[in-house]
Amino acid sequence: MTLAPAQVPTTPMPRIAVIDFETTGISPAMGDRATEVAIVMLEGGRVVDRFQSLMNTGVRIPPFITQLTGITNAMIATAPEAETVMAEASRFVGDAPMVAHNAAFDRKFWQAELARAGLAAPQPFACTVLLSRRLYPQAPNHKLGSLVDFHRLPRTGQAHRALADAEMAAALLGQIQHDLRAQFGVPAPTHELLMAVQTCSRHAVPARIRQYLGASSAG
DNA sequence: TGCCAGGCCCTCTTTAGGGCCTT
Numbered sequence: 001m002t003l004a005p006a007q008v009p010t011t012p013m014p015r016i017a018v019i020d021f022e023t024t025g026i027s028p029a030m031g032d033r034a035t036e037v038a039i040v041m042l043e044g045g046r047v048v049d050r051f052q053s054l055m056n057t058g059v060r061i062p063p064f065i066t067q068l069t070g071i072t073n074a075m076i077a078t079a080p081e082a083e084t085v086m087a088e089a090s091r092f093v094g095d096a097p098m099v100a101h102n103a104a105f106d107r108k109f110w111q112a113e114l115a116r117a118g119l120a121a122p123q124p125f126a127c128t129v130l131l132s133r134r135l136y137p138q139a140p141n142h143k144l145g146s147l148v149d150f151h152r153l154p155r156t157g158q159a160h161r162a163l164a165d166a167e168m169a170a171a172l173l174g175q176i177q178h179d180l181r182a183q184f185g186v187p188a189p190t191h192e193l194l195m196a197v198q199t200c201s202r203h204a205v206p207a208r209i210r211q212y213l214g215a216s217s218a219g
Numbered sequence: 220t221g222c223c224a225g226g227c228c229c230t231c232t233t234t235a236g237g238g239c240c241t242t
Contacts, residue, residue, distance in 0.1 A: 023242050027224045032242075062221065065242060104226055105241035129240060130227075143240070160242080202228090 015096040016042045016191055017123070018173060020166040021109045022069050024061050028112035033057035034082065035071050037089055037113075038162030040170040041096065045177050047170060051092040052163040054079035069160045083117040090119050097191035101144045101169045103127035126191055128172050130198035134205050135179060144168055151175045184209045 018040045025032030034055055041049040054071065056079040066072050079085075100106035103125040111121040132142045139150045145159055145168070153171040157164030180189040180197075186209060193212055200208040 021242080025221085025223070026242050029225095030223055032223085035242090062242095064222075068242070100241090102226095102239095102241040105224095108225085109242090127227095133228075133239095141239075 014043075014190065015048070015094075016099055016173070017093045017096040018042060018099045018166050018170040019093075019106050019110065020100060020162045020169060021106050022071055022160065022162050023109055024057075024059050024065055026105065028108050031059070033059040034109050034113050035061060035065075035069070035076055036162040037085065038166040039089060039092055040163075040166045041092070042170055042173065045174045047167075049092075050163065050166075051089060052166075053085045053088070055082040055085040056080065057082045070158060071161075082113060086113045086117040087119065090114060090117075090121075093123060096123065097126070098123045099126045099128060099169065099173050099191070099194070101128045101165070101172070103129075124191065124195060126194040127198055128169055128176065131176050131194060132172070134197060134200075134202045135176060137202060144172070147172055180209070186213065 020038050021034045022036040023032050023034050034057065036052070036054045038052040039050070040047055041051075054076055056076045061071060061073050061076065098110070104127070107125045114121040128147075129142050132139060132147055136147070136150065140146055144165060148155060148168050148171065151172065153168065153175060155164075156167050159165065176194070177189040180186040180193070184206065186193060193209070196208055196212050197205055
């Protein structure tokens with residue numbers, strides 16, 4: 001896919017893993033499980049690798065979820081076991097910090113599915129919903145598809161499938177990083193900066209970025 | 220079968236309520 005805009009940062013940027021889950025529902029605590037996971041690996045705002053797999057947890061998919069995602073019980077019946085997929089996903093991500101659209105949701109499933117596989121989930125999560133609320137208050141809403149349209153980013157694949165949604169979230173992250181460079185003079189918007197921006201109030205964003213840049217240059 | 224949870228954010232707020240966002 002093409003990330004817009006294609007501006008080359010002045011300093012090398014570490015990897016960021018953008019993740020999206022499709023699931024049987026919204027709450028792992030209520031018994032919901034992942035049905036598909038996709039991860040887009042970014043380096044310097046560019047896609048350098050992708051991971052995608054359906055996964056079989058043995059939990060049936062409700063009809064309205066199949067209607068939403070197109071993922072059927074027949075599809076996951078022949079998919080690899082969830083523990084196998086999550087182990088591969090964990091190796092793929094490594095120690096890269098992570099980003100998701102409404103990260104609270106994907107973080108819950110990342111942690112729950114890795115825990116079932118006996119694996120740790122130490123990665124910090126930044127959230128493109130929180131970042132968009134702070135940076136784009138003029139957007140009509142902050143759904144992933146609406147923000148993609150708002151920024152005129154490319155749509156690739158079928159919405160509500162993991163890889164297509166991860167690609168769109170990655171494109172949105174690329175837009176956010178571009179705007180942080182263009183509007184706030186951040187030479188290389190790191191995951192640490194994203195976390196700093198998303199945890200301050202909307203009106204405190206410029207001051208928070210100045211504070212971060214000052215601390216970075218002093219350190 | 221089912222519309223479940225939970226953190227965030229705005230306002231008709233702060234001793235609260237309700238909408239957003241994810242599947």
